[in-house]
Amino acid sequence: MEKLRKILPYLLVLIGIFYVLPMLIIDTGSGMFILLGLIPLACLLTSMAYGFKNSFTMIFPILVMLIFIPSIFIFYNESAIVYVFAYGIISLVGSFVGASISGKI
Template identity: 55%
Template sequence: MKKLKDMLPFLLVTLFSFYLLPLFIKDTGSAMLTLLIIIPVICFVCSMIYGFKKPFSLFYSVTVAILFIPSIFIFYNSSAWIYIVVYGAIALIGSGIGAYISKNRK
């Protein structure tokens, strides 16, 4: 439970990007910009900061991936299922890089 509590601020920022940014999608171009650039950057930065502050956790990446699933039914179509894996992988890489930087900094 403490692990989830430590993740909460980072997960909330990621959650807001998953559920608030799609509200601004107007056409295919803005959808691609949001799905391929804006959300991944937010996900990566949050994950890197989490990895820098906390020890590396696979649970964080899986949680990020799971948080995206309901947004597929709300905002997207079935072609967005691949983004579950993409955002989970981005979170994994970001938290790994953050943990690596933190470890080598000390």
């Protein structure tokens, strides 16, 4: 339970990113910029902050993947399912790098 309490603020930031940024999509170009640029960058930075502050855990990337899934059906279509795995890998790398920088691995 304590681990989930440490993860929650970072997940709330990612929930905001996953569900607010898509509302800014106007056309295909802006959609690709958000899906391939802004969201991955925000996911990486948030995951690095989590890894730096806490330690590396596998549960964080899994939760990132799970919170992105509903946004696929709200804002995109089923072809965006590949982003679940992409953002999971980005989150995994980010939390690992953050934990490595802080020496908490």
